[in-house]
Amino acid sequence: MIYQDGEQHNKQRALVSSGFTPRQMRKMETRAREICVDLVDKMLAKDEVDIVADLAGALPARLIADMIDIPEEKRDAVLNWVNLIVAGGQGPEYVTDEVNDAFTNFCEHHEEMYQDRMASGAKGSDLLCIWINAEINGEKLDESQLLFEHVLLNVGGAETTRSAIAGGLERLSNDQKQYDAIVDDPSLIANAIEEILRWVCPFVNMYRTATRDYELHGQVIKEGQQVGVIYPAGNRDPRKFKDPHTFNIFRDFSTEAKHLSFGLGPHFCLGSSLARMEIRLSLEEMTQRVKRIRSPEGKPPEYVTSSFVRGLGKYPAILEPR
Ligand code: HEM
Structure with missing residues (x-):
């Protein structure tokens, strides 16, 4: 889409959009909370954790796997393949044998799931069944569209x-005052989520083609030209945000601008309500149960190398329970 x-x-998006409405998210929240509590329980039982693998990556991966109904025993492998596929998206020199294998494995996994659904008449309510049964202007999605x-x-x-x-937890762990402010007043979480999204800005860019000539800050973009939208730059535009390089959960978004992390217009992120819920649950559980997050000596957080998604690939931490 x-x-x-x-x-x-519009039609391709409409096929699945009802699964991502705020209302649908409220229905999913109990299950999401259970997963989050379980992940935090497990982290609190360890001397040292990797917040990326143990919470930040695991929660969204489990929820999307539920929505697609990926078999339990395949979930870790699928997550690993997806991570590799994204790493390969940085450019041709990053498409290693491992990345190619990951994509081949994902395709085989997709084919297996597809055949499995077809064998049972694709009667389920998971996203794959929805795509298989969908018709747009009387035509089914072809195999490459499904994939x-x-x-x-x-x-x-x-x-x-x-x-x-x-990234949000890492910023908060570096500023104990802001972390403690959330503990004292959890109603700050709603604003903190928006500041985390502005600050971290997980997608770096999308390319779009101008449909007409347009002048922006004295620069003329011609119809038909490709435009690289660099979201983190927009989110740090000093004309729109006060002190844009400072992470501040008290930022007043009503007088400043809205961040661009979910994009704009018809392609506005379909999963924004799901993402906001996942960030909220993580902040609620962590701030209520963990007093302080510290980096172990000599093990700073590590960023993924990617020109497409920004973020931490590893976040070693010691959690001080309350
Ligand atoms: C913090 C988390 C997320 C961020 C920052 C993010 C960001 C974005 C951005 C920038 C776009 C493109 C918007 C544009 O072109 O204007 C997008 C589109 C999309 N996102 Fe997200 N996203 C997030 C989470 C999710 C989740 C959890 C899902 C689904 C499970 C999801 C599914 C999609 C889909 C399907 C599209 C394409 C929509 C379309 O083309 O109509 N995203 N997202």
């Missing part, structure tokens, strides 16, 4: 929210 325009895009939507939701669902949760 992300590469379609107009009616085709593409499947990859898109795995990447969208698992990679970006992971960066937001891990």
Whole structure:
């Protein structure tokens, strides 16, 4: 859907959009909370954790796997393949044998799931069944469209929210006053989520083609030109945000601008309500149960190298329970 325009895009998006409404998220919240509590329980039982693997990556991956109904025993492997596929998206020199294998494995996994659904008449309510049964203008999605939507939701669902949760906790752990402010007043979490999204900005860019000439800050963009939208730059525009390089959960978004982390217009992120819920649950559970998050000596957080998604690949930490 992300590469379609107009009616085709609307229809392709409409196939799955009812699964991502704020109302639908309220229904999913109990299950999401259970997963989050379980992950935090497990972290609190360890001397040292990796917040990316143990919470920030695991929560979104489990929820999207539930929505696609990925078999339990395949979930870790799928997550690993998706991580590798995204790493390969940085450019041709990053497409290693390992990345190629990951994509081949994902395709085989998709084919297995597809055949499994077809064998039982695709009667379920998971996203794959919805795509299989869908018809747009009397036509079914072809196999490559099905595969593409499947990859898109795995990447969208698992990679970006992971960066937001891990990056947000990392910022808060570096500023104990802001962390403690959330503990004292959990109603601050709503604003903190928006600041985390602005600050972390998990997607770096999307490319779009100008449909007409347009002048922006004295620069003329011609119809037909490709425009690289660099979201983190927009989120740090000093004309729009006060002191834009400072992470501040008290930022007043009503007098400043809205962040651009979920994009704008018809392609506005389909999973924004799900992402916000996952970030909220993580902040609630962590701030209520963990007094302080510290980095172990000589083990700073590590960023993934990617020109497409920004974020932490590893976040070693010691958690001080309350
Ligand atoms: C913090 C987390 C997330 C961020 C920062 C993010 C960001 C974005 C951005 C920037 C776009 C493109 C918007 C545009 O072109 O204007 C997008 C589209 C999309 N996102 Fe997300 N996303 C996140 C989480 C999710 C989740 C959890 C899902 C689903 C499970 C998801 C699914 C999608 C899909 C399907 C699209 C394409 C929508 C379309 O083309 O109509 N995203 N997202």
